[in-house]
Amino acid sequence: MxxxxxxxxxxxxxxxxxxxxxxxxxxxxxxxxxxxxxxxxxxxxxxxxxxxxxxxxxxxxxxxxxxxxxxxxxxxxxxxxxxxxxxxxxxxxxxxxxxxxxxxxxxxxxxxxxxxxxxxxxxxxxxxxxxxxxxxxxxxxxxxxxxxxxxxxxxxxxxxxxxxxxxxxxxxxxxxxxxxxxxxxxxxxxxxxxxxxxxxxxxxxxxxxxxxxxxxxxxxxxxxxxxxxxxxxxxxxxxxxxxxxxxxxxxxxxxxxxxxxxxYWRFGDYLGIGCGAHGKITLPEQNKIVRTLKVKHPKGYMDLTKAYTSELKSVAADELPFEFFMNRLRLVEPCPKADYQKYTGLALAEDVQANLQNAINKGLLSETATYWQITPLGRRYLNTLLELMV
CATH class of the missing domain: 3.20.20.70 (Aldolase class I)
Structure with missing residues (x-):
């Protein structure tokens, strides 16, 4: 990574x-x-x-x-x-x-x-x-x-x-x-x-x-x-x-x-409740994004002696770029460039810019001054596109 x-x-x-x-x-x-x-x-x-x-x-x-x-x-x-x-x-x-x-x-x-x-x-x-x-x-x-x-x-x-x-x-x-x-x-x-x-x-x-x-x-x-x-x-x-x-x-x-x-795909937040449910919550006052995971098996989940949440962890800063683009590039609509910093809290680093440029050079993404957008070729080879984001 x-x-x-x-x-x-x-x-x-x-x-x-x-x-x-x-x-x-x-x-x-x-x-x-x-x-x-x-x-x-x-x-x-x-x-x-x-x-x-x-x-x-x-x-x-x-x-x-x-x-x-x-x-x-x-x-x-x-x-x-x-x-x-x-x-x-x-x-x-x-x-x-x-x-x-x-x-x-x-x-x-x-x-x-x-x-x-x-x-x-x-x-x-x-x-x-x-x-x-x-x-x-x-x-x-x-x-x-x-x-x-x-x-x-x-x-x-x-x-x-x-x-x-x-x-x-x-x-x-x-x-x-x-x-x-x-x-x-x-x-x-x-x-x-x-x-x-x-x-x-x-x-x-x-x-x-x-x-x-x-x-x-x-x-x-x-x-x-x-x-x-x-x-x-x-x-x-x-x-x-x-x-x-x-x-x-x-x-x-x-x-x-x-x-x-x-x-989901716009990198929004969601509470996840129930057996094995995942959640993603932005906490601006702590300047972090957390992910939650609930106890997976119904018997464990409904055990009153145990907590419902099996895991609550902050998303590391070096994981956020891939998480953002893994979700956002599934959508056909343009991705506003401003959303990256707004919802990850990160400025666009040089290595991320290099990854995006590589995808653009391969015809998997298009770009304007204000947005990126997946191309028809990118839709066909989505996994290849996402691999370039790592």
Missing amino acids: LKHTNPVTALSLPPLSLYIHIPWCVQKCPYCDFNSHGQKQQELPESEYVSHLLADLAEDAALVGDRPVHSVFIGGGTPSLFSAQAIDRLLRGVRERVNLLPNAEITLEANPGTVESQRFAGYVQAGINRISIGVQSFQADKLLGLGRIHDDNQARQAAVIAHDVGLNSFNLDLMHGLPKQNLDDALFDISSALSQNPPHLSWYQLTIEPNTQFHSKPPKLPEDELLWDIQEQGHALLEAAGYEQYEISAYSKVGQQCQHNLN
């Missing part, structure tokens, strides 16, 4: 979000490396866990005072395993403990295999205004290969319900680069998703992660040339349908970007 010796300047407060982790799902998918645990729905410690989430939030709230919270994201696992009553209690408790803006985007992740119209309507009544539905594919054989518990009909029905219950927006999660997937398969999935007219579509490539079933028994995935054809032609389909790519793996209709995820 390069050492960045430029002096630290005053930090500015970025927008603040809240992430809430619900770790249970019906069964663990073979590609999933998230902190999730298979559990029968009737055995979920729903009420107990909500109590712990709110106690966890009460402790973290001291870090942010009355700062406004612009968005909430309830992820998992499968949060839609929790009842509407539990989500209502959770959100009422959130409003009592932090300054949640009246117009805040509040997203809940849902699995089409657990979707019921009555439950979706209940989530809306509880305050959920955006749902992210983990479709992944509209083909039965691909869903089976991914270990998903829903079928293609349930995937389509989930989108219909989302349209009908009065949400501000909803997202469909879709994967490509699947085992035994060809170009026609991938484009069929995109066309099927588009036929549901979602305001937002997350479209990302399957990767094999450590500590997953796919890592221990890797499936055969499409070759790089086919992956590029899928990405190129899939991107063209989405653009032709009126969707704008605003992040490497995210497309939306105009004005329907996920505000919570935008805050």
Whole structure:
């Protein structure tokens, strides 16, 4: 890691979000490396866990005072395993403990295999205004290969319900680069998703992660040339349908970007509560940025003799440049140069300028007097671009 010796300047407060982790799902998918645990729905410690989430939030709230919270994201696992009553209690408790803006985007992740119209309507009544539905594919054989518990009909029905219950927006999660997937398969999935007219579509490539079933028994995935054809032609389909790519793996209709995820990529702050949740908080009065990590396993997290936070540490100054650009360069929009110093507290050091110039010379970044911006080539070779930032 390069050492960045430029002096630290005053930090500015970025927008603040809240992430809430619900770790249970019906069964663990073979590609999933998230902190999730298979559990029968009737055995979920729903009420107990909500109590712990709110106690966890009460402790973290001291870090942010009355700062406004612009968005909430309830992820998992499968949060839609929790009842509407539990989500209502959770959100009422959130409003009592932090300054949640009246117009805040509040997203809940849902699995089409657990979707019921009555439950979706209940989530809306509880305050959920955006749902992210983990479709992944509209083909039965691909869903089976991914270990998903829903079928293609349930995937389509989930989108219909989302349209009908009065949400501000909803997202469909879709994967490509699947085992035994060809170009026609991938484009069929995109066309099927588009036929549901979602305001937002997350479209990302399957990767094999450590500590997953796919890592221990890797499936055969499409070759790089086919992956590029899928990405190129899939991107063209989405653009032709009126969707704008605003992040490497995210497309939306105009004005329907996920505000919570935008805050992540813009190097915003976020409280993270629940099992294994991560947080990032700027503390201007101490001139530092801290990261938090919560106890990972549900039994340990709900052990009253232990703290919820397993780690709280300051981000070292020489780590901040990479952290900033690793997030910010995922976005298609221009990155204001002023944001670097504003949100890291660092002047732009010579070695960072050299890294940026190297990326510009390779055609991965463009630059004006006031901003940097990832190029189409940079989007294709994002990992190469990020490696240059180290």
